[in-house]
Amino acid sequence: MLRRFSRGAVDRAPAEIAPSRHLIDLRAVVKDYLTDAGSFRALHGANLQVDAGEFIAVVGKSGCGKSTLMNMMTGIDRATAGDVWVAGTHLNHLSEGQTAVWRGRAVGVIFQFFQLLPTLTVAENVMLPMDFGGLWTPKEREERAMALLEQVEMVDQADKLPSATSGGQQQRVAIARALANDPPILVADEPTGNLDSATAEAVIRLFDGLVAAGKTIVMVTHDREIAAHARRTVHMVDGHLLDGMLPDEPAPGGLASAGPAAPAVSAGPAVSAGPAAAFDPPGAARA
Ligand code: ADP
Numbered sequence: 001m002l003r004r005f006s007r008g009a010v011d012r013a014p015a016e017i018a019p020s021r022h023l024i025d026l027r028a029v030v031k032d033y034l035t036d037a038g039s040f041r042a043l044h045g046a047n048l049q050v051d052a053g054e055f056i057a058v059v060g061k062s063g064c065g066k067s068t069l070m071n072m073m074t075g076i077d078r079a080t081a082g083d084v085w086v087a088g089t090h091l092n093h094l095s096e097g098q099t100a101v102w103r104g105r106a107v108g109v110i111f112q113f114f115q116l117l118p119t120l121t122v123a124e125n126v127m128l129p130m131d132f133g134g135l136w137t138p139k140e141r142e143e144r145a146m147a148l149l150e151q152v153e154m155v156d157q158a159d160k161l162p163s164a165t166s167g168g169q170q171q172r173v174a175i176a177r178a179l180a181n182d183p184p185i186l187v188a189d190e191p192t193g194n195l196d197s198a199t200a201e202a203v204i205r206l207f208d209g210l211v212a213a214g215k216t217i218v219m220v221t222h223d224r225e226i227a228a229h230a231r232r233t234v235h236m237v238d239g240h241l242l243d244g245m246l247p248d249e250p251a252p253g254g255l256a257s258a259g260p261a262a263p264a265v266s267a268g269p270a271v272s273a274g275p276a277a278a279f280d281p282p283g284a285a286r287a
């Protein structure tokens with residue numbers, strides 16, 4: 001299955017840079033949004049390396065660029081400059097259609113507001129990515145959906161519509177859906193942002209189990225206790241990713257955003273904004 005992600009299959013860059021040995025490798029990624037007021041730079045040359053099996057938290061104040069960064073690594077949006085390697089694929093050169101096919105197999109995405117389809121049952125929501133992925137027969141899809149729902153303790157709700165379940169239950173369904181095509185990577189953007197703390201804790205324990213089972217998770221969070229589950233925390237301030245490099249990784253020449261020898265375990269970035277400042281105060285508006 002990994003062979004599907006191998007470079008060359010869909011990557012037709014003429015003068016290719018060396019492929020990354022990291023599962024996720026963002027190099028000098030810039031993202032500019034075009035607004036009525038002109039161009040706005042949301043990412044200033046972000047460098048982020050994540051190895052297989054890592055569980056990392058991305059923290060920073062509302063509006064600092066966390067969702068933009070997630071959208072780069074999931075291919076939901078395209079970088080203005082820089083290189084994005086994920087699961088052996090150089091996303092820069094994929095068409096929109098190729099990106100959608102790639103994402104369906106390589107990355108499971110989990111959002112703050114779950115984003116289940118309201119007219120489909122819980123089980124149908126989990127089967128949907130399998131219908132597009134084409135990896136399993138219809139019978140296998142159904143069995144697989146039930147097995148995934150069992151994993152998140154939602155099998156007894158399989159025939160309900162999402163609206164008939166609680167927020168925490170919907171997020172567990174969304175996690176099962178993210179796992180539908182057995183992707184190596186899960187990207188979660190504030191997955192507990194809309195849940196009470198007990199429910200959030202249950203969701204995050206699911207993540208712990210998935211990491212133990214070999215998944216790689218990149219998670220945006222505002223919550224210190226939730227971030228504490230991650231093995232590594234990286235910090236964003238005003239579109240700058242402060243400490244996304246792995247310790248053995250030399251920063252690409254002259255990029256201010258790449259901290260020197262970033263610690264593998266968060267000890268706070270060597271800039272004025274410490275980790276505490278990277279979190280919004282409780283009750284702050286969430287983007
Ligand atoms: P976060 O997830 O950390 O709250 P975002 O990545 O959503 O931050 O946004 C980073 C910055 O980019 C913010 O200033 C936001 O207003 C701006 N931004 C995000 N998406 C767009 C867009 N589609 N068009 C213009 N500006 C955007």
Ligand code: MG
Nearest residue numbers: 066067068287
């Ligand atoms: Mg966001």
